[in-house]
Amino acid sequence: MQHTPSPDDGPAHPVRTIRPRRRLLATAAGTxxxxxxxxxxVLALFGAVGAVLTEQRVRSGRHRAEEVAQRQARxxxxxxxxxxxxxxxxxxxKPEWVSPMPGARTTSCFGQRWGVLHAGIDLAMAEDTPIHAAGAGTVKAAGPLYSGYGNSVVIDHGGDVLTHYAHMNKTAVAKGQQVAPGDVIGYEGATGDSTGPHLHFEVHLGALWKQVDPQPWMKARGVDLNCGPGAPSPS
Known part of the structure; x- marks a missing residue:
């Protein structure tokens, strides 16, 4: 038997309720x-974080500046x-007198040799080894000056004391030049009457060519040229 709808049964489909426009606007405004x-x-949170970071950077910069200032103060x-x-x-x-060739080997001392006076001490190292002023003074002569000595230098130390350095390959000072103990005045060689590279060193007292034995004179001034007992004889 077919049912016939009655007015009390309600609508056959749900009825969509349409909200009033005012309520919709209020809801949107609330959202x-x-x-x-x-x-x-969120913006306030970001601002707070930024403020904290800024403060940290300021403190860090201040700390670094303080560290730099402390390091500079130290x-x-x-x-x-x-x-x-x-x-x-x-x-x-500084010593007033030094060896003219520190560390050199002594090859011949002061004394008679081949029937004549060997008027100095011979010191040998490798050719072109620097030769030093034994004491302070003024260069009296420099160059190939005296027969048999080759290139040589004479230094006037005052008080009638002179030193003579012979057989150099090359001199490094000029006449009238002031020198101090240890200054380089030339380079070892074999110019003049020489059998091989060496320095012939002389001490003159009173005047040029008044040679004395350099060993005791230099030793009294703190420089040992190794011409004591057992040293090489003039040869």
Whole structure:
């Protein structure tokens, strides 16, 4: 039997309820407010984080600046201490007399040789070894000056003391030049009457060509030229 709908049965399909326009607008406005509030909250959070980071950077920069200032202060203090120590230290005393060829081998000493006086001490090292002024003074002569001596240098030390350096390959000073102990005045060679590269070293007292034995004279001034007992005889 077919059912015939009655008015009490209600509509055959659900009826869509349409909200009033005012309610829809209110709902949309509420949603916008919530979104804006959320955005404001996020922006405030970012602002707070940025402020913290900025403060950290400022503190870090201030800390680095303080470290740099402290390092500079320590360096300045150390420099002042070093200067004070140098100023308080006694001046370095340099010897007044030195070996004309430090470390050289003595090959012949002062004395008679081949029937004539060997008037100096021979010192040998490798050819072109630097030769040094034995003491302070003024160069009296330099060059191929005297027969048999080749290139040589004579230094006037004052007080009637002269030293003579012979057989150089090359001189390194000029007449009238002031020299200090240890200054390079030439280079070892074999010019003049020489059987091989060496330095012939003489000490003259009173005047040129008044040679004395360099060994005791230099040793009395703290320089041993190794011509004591057992040293090579003139040959």
């Amino acid at each position: 916008r407010r919530r979104r804006i509030a959320a955005l404001v909250t 360096a300045d203090a150390n420099a002042r201490a070093d200067r004070a120590q140098r100023d308080a230290a006694p001046p370095e005393l």
